[in-house]
Amino acid sequence: MNKSGLIPSYRLDMTGEPCPYPAVATLEAMPHLSHGEILEVVTDCPQSINSIPLDARNHGYEVLDIQQDGPTIRYLIRR
Amino acid sequence: MTWQDFKTHYLVRFWAPLPAVLAAGVLSAYYFGITGTFWAVTGEFTRWGGHLLQLAGYHPETWGYFQLIHLEGTPLTRIDGVMIIGMFAGCLSAALWANNVKLRLPRHRIRIVQALAGGIIAGFGARLAMGCNLAAFFTGIPQFSLHAWFFALATAAGSYFGARFTLLPIFRLPVKLQKIDQALPLQQDADQARRRFRLGMLVFLTFMAWAVSQSFSAPKLGLAALFGLAFGLLIERAQICFTSAFRDLWITGRSQMAKAIILGMAVSAIGIYSYIQLGAAPKIMWAGPNAVLGGLMFGFGIVLAGGCETGWMYRAVEGQVHFWWVGIGNIIGATLLAVCWDDIAPVVATNFDKVNLLAVFGPQGGLLLTYLMLAMSFGAILWWERRFFASQASAQTASTEKPA
Numbered sequence: 356m357n358k359s360g361l362i363p364s365y366r367l368d369m370t371g372e373p374c375p376y377p378a379v380a381t382l383e384a385m386p387h388l389s390h391g392e393i394l395e396v397v398t399d400c401p402q403s404i405n406s407i408p409l410d411a412r413n414h415g416y417e418v419l420d421i422q423q424d425g426p427t428i429r430y431l432i433r434r
Numbered sequence: 435m436t437w438q439d440f441k442t443h444y445l446v447r448f449w450a451p452l453p454a455v456l457a458a459g460v461l462s463a464y465y466f467g468i469t470g471t472f473w474a475v476t477g478e479f480t481r482w483g484g485h486l487l488q489l490a491g492y493h494p495e496t497w498g499y500f501q502l503i504h505l506e507g508t509p510l511t512r513i514d515g516v517m518i519i520g521m522f523a524g525c526l527s528a529a530l531w532a533n534n535v536k537l538r539l540p541r542h543r544i545r546i547v548q549a550l551a552g553g554i555i556a557g558f559g560a561r562l563a564m565g566c567n568l569a570a571f572f573t574g575i576p577q578f579s580l581h582a583w584f585f586a587l588a589t590a591a592g593s594y595f596g597a598r599f600t601l602l603p604i605f606r607l608p609v610k611l612q613k614i615d616q617a618l619p620l621q622q623d624a625d626q627a628r629r630r631f632r633l634g635m636l637v638f639l640t641f642m643a644w645a646v647s648q649s650f651s652a653p654k655l656g657l658a659a660l661f662g663l664a665f666g667l668l669i670e671r672a673q674i675c676f677t678s679a680f681r682d683l684w685i686t687g688r689s690q691m692a693k694a695i696i697l698g699m700a701v702s703a704i705g706i707y708s709y710i711q712l713g714a715a716p717k718i719m720w721a722g723p724n725a726v727l728g729g730l731m732f733g734f735g736i737v738l739a740g741g742c743e744t745g746w747m748y749r750a751v752e753g754q755v756h757f758w759w760v761g762i763g764n765i766i767g768a769t770l771l772a773v774c775w776d777d778i779a780p781v782v783a784t785n786f787d788k789v790n791l792l793a794v795f796g797p798q799g800g801l802l803l804t805y806l807m808l809a810m811s812f813g814a815i816l817w818w819e820r821r822f823f824a825s826q827a828s829a830q831t832a833s834t835e836k837p838a
Contacts, residue, residue, distance in 0.1 A: 366612045371541040373740045373749075373756050374678060375685055379601065380609045382686060387611060395617055399538055401752060402673045404448045410686045413823065424620035425533035425627060426752075431617070 361419055361431055363395035364388065370399050370427075378406040381432070385416055388434040393419065396430040403428060441631070445531045452694045454672030458665060459698035462572040463705025465661045469513050469654050472573030472717060473665065475521070476557070476566045476743050476768055477503045478514040483769030499561075499775035516648070516655050517662035518747075523641040524666020525748035530634025532671075533627040537753045542607050548600070549756050552739025553746070553763020554770070556732050559592075561771040562782070563728025564719040566743040567676040567736075571695060575808075576703035577716040578800050580789035583807065584725035585732075592733020593680035600737050601685070638663075670748040677736040677745055687822035689815050696812050700805065707801055710792065722786030724779075739763065 367384050369377040377398045388394055396407060408418045411432045420431040462473040484494040484505045495505045509515030529535045540546055560566035563585045565574065570589075574582025641663060649656025668674060679691035710716050719725070736742040739760045741749055746764065749757035792800035 361617070363614060363617055366614045366618065367609060368612070369609070371538055372607070373545070373754065374675070375597075375600070375681060375740075376606075378682075378686060384609070384611050394611075395614070397618055399536060400754075401448075401534055402675055402678065402749075405451055405673050405675070405691065406678065406682065406686070406688065409688050409690055410682075413687060414826070422620055424622045426536035426538070427620060429618060429620055 361393060363393040363431055365392070366395045366397065368397050369403075370397060372398070373400055374402045374406065377403050378410050381407055381430075382410055382414055385411070385414070385432065385434055390434055392434055394432045394434070396432065398428055398430075399426045401426070401428070403430075407432075441531075445528075445631075447532075449668075449672040451672045451674060451691055452697070454668045455674055455691075455694040455698040456701055458668050458674065459572065459576075459700070459702035460705065461661060461664055461668075463576070463702045463709070465658070466573065466577075466706055467709040467714065469658050469661075470714065471513055472569065472577070473517070473661075474514065474565055474569040474573060475518055475747070476560045476569065476764070478509065478512065478518050479557070479743065479765050480561055480768040480772055481505055481512075481515075482509070483765045484772065486765075487769065494772065497772060497776060498779060499772040502775075511655070513654055513658045516645075516659040517665075520641065520645065520659040520662020520664075521666035521669070521747055522751060523637055524663040524668075525670040526666075526751045527634045527638035527641075527663075528667045528670035529748065529752045530630045530637065533622075533630045535630065535751070535753050538755060540756050544605060544607075545756050546759050548605060548738050549740065549759035550763045552596075552735045552737070553760040554735070554767035555763075556735025556739055556742060557764035557767025557769075558771045559728040559731025559733075559735055559767075560743060560764075561728070561768045563725045563732065564783075566732060568744055571676070571699055572702055573706075573717060574719070575699050575804065576706040577710075577718070578703075578707075578791040578804055579716065579718040580721040580791060581719040581725040584721055585729040586811075588726045588729025589733035589736075590680055592730040592735075593677075593737050594684050594733075595730075596734040596737025597681050597684040599734070600681075600740075666748070669744060670752070673748075675745050676742045677740065680733060681737045683815065683818060683822075687819055687826070689819045692815050693812065696808055696815070700808050703801070703804055703808070707792075707797075711797065716790065716792070718788040718790045720783045720786045721789040722783045723781075724783040724786075727782065735767075 377400050381396050407430050411418050417433040422429045465473050484500050487494045494500050570582040570585045645656050645659035679695050682688040746757040746760040750761055
C-alpha cells in the first residue's frame, strides 16, 4: 500500500468533520497548490471514500494514493 | 484464496456502492414478498417516540397518527422493529470488522446545532410524507405509488436549498492548509484491529444465531431480522448515503450515488411488480401536498444534518457523535409530526387520493411509466452533470485569463 517517494507539500487535516465538509475543503484547497504539488488529506469520515477520490478526479486532479489505518483515511492528491 | 485475503477483500475493505445499492434493491423486493411489508425505518422511529411518550404518562396510542402506523407490541415483536435491530447489528459488525469504530467528537458546537435541527426537520418531513427515502425509493416508487414521485422531486429541490444553506460561512470552520515536508505516518494498531474484528464476528454470529432461532417460531420476524442484518452490512460497508446522492449533485457535481440509487430502484421495481401480480398488496399513500411539503423539509433537513434516517444509523455506530444527535432529532421530529397530525391531516393528506399507477394506467402501463420516469431521472442527472462541469470549466478559463 505504501508508495514511497510521494512527498506531499501540504496537509489538510479534516479529522472530526462530517460530510460534505472534507470533500468541499479538499476541492477548495487544491487551487492553492502549484501544478505538480501534492496535497495530503487526512480524515476520519468513512463516507469520504465515496466522495474525495471521485470529486478530485472529476475536477481534474490526480489521486495518487489512498491509505487506510482503521478509522483514519489519507488521500494523496496531485494538482 | 487464504482466509486473510478473503477478510481483507470482502470484510475489511469498503464495498463499491453500485453493486451494494443493486443488492439492496433486490433484497428489498424479496423483503416485501416475504414479510408483506417494506424496507422502512422512520415509522418504527416514530413508534419509539410513542413508547417514550407512553413512559412519560401520555396516551399517544389514541392519536390518529399512531392508529395509522400502529403502536401495538414492542420493537421485538414488530417486523420493522427486529429489522432495525438487525440493521444496527449489521452496521456494527461491518464497522468493527474494518476497525472503523472510533469516538469522533464534533469539532464545534455549531455541528451539534445543525445535526439536531436538521434531524428534527428531516424527521418531521419524512413522516409528513408517510416515509423517508427508503419508503419512497425502495418501496414507494417500485410499488407504483404516485406520492413517492412527488416526494422524490421535492426532496431533490429541498436538498438544493439545504446544500446552499449548509455551505454558508456560519457552518464553515476555518481549515488550515499546513505546509509539510513529509506524509503523516499511519500505523495500524494490529492488535486493536484483530480484537475489533473478533468482536465484530461475535456480534454478527450472535445476532445471526438469534435471528435463525426466531425464524422457526416466528418466520417473518426471524427473516426480517436477517434481512435487517444484510441491509446493515450493505449500507455500512458501501457507505450508502442517500443524502450525498442528492446533495453532491449540487455541491461537487458527483452523481455516482444518485445513479446507483436509480438503478437500484429499477431492479427493485420489477421484483415488486411480480409480487403484486401474484396478489400482494402494494402500499399506496396519499398523493397530496403532504408528500411535496414533506419532501422539501426532508431534503433540506438531511443535507443540514449530514445524513438521513438510514445514514445516521451506521454513522452513529461508527462512533460519529454528530449522528447520535441526528438520530435524536429524527425521533423528536417524527414524534412532533404525530402530535400535530390530527390537525393538519385533512388539509394536506387524507382528503387527497391514493394514486396507484398500476391501477390508473393498468399493470403494464404503470410498469412502463415507472421505468420511463426512472429513465428520465437518469437522463436528467446526466444532463445536470454535463452542465455542472461545463460551467465549472468555463469559470476556470475565465479566472486564468484574468491578469495576475
